[in-house]
Amino acid sequence: MxxxxxxxxxxxxxxxxxxxxxxxxxxxxxxxxxVTVLNSLKERLEGEVMAHQEDVVTGVLVW
Structure with a gap:
């Protein structure tokens, strides 16, 4: 395979x-x-972004 x-x-x-x-x-x-590197980056970015995800005023994702 x-x-x-x-x-x-x-x-x-x-x-x-x-x-x-x-x-x-x-x-x-x-x-x-x-692919392993891309998956690792995705996991780390998702973890980091979760802390900044909620913006009460606009409701948009803030990087």
Whole structure:
């Protein structure tokens, strides 16, 4: 069984639904190590953003 970067990223919650076929082709070439880094970044950003997610005045996400 070969590594499927698109499937692994999708399973971890990356929204690839708006990616074009060309973009998906590039994503499919990512190595396991590269996908691991992307997943790690996603997890860390989600943890950091949760603390800043609620803005009472505008209700928007503040980075």
């Amino acid at each position: 070969s590594f499927n970067a698109v499937q692994v990223l999708s399973a971890k919650g990356h929204d690839l639904g708006h990616a074009t076929e060309a973009q998906l082709s590039v994503i499919a070439t990512l190595s396991e190590a590269e």
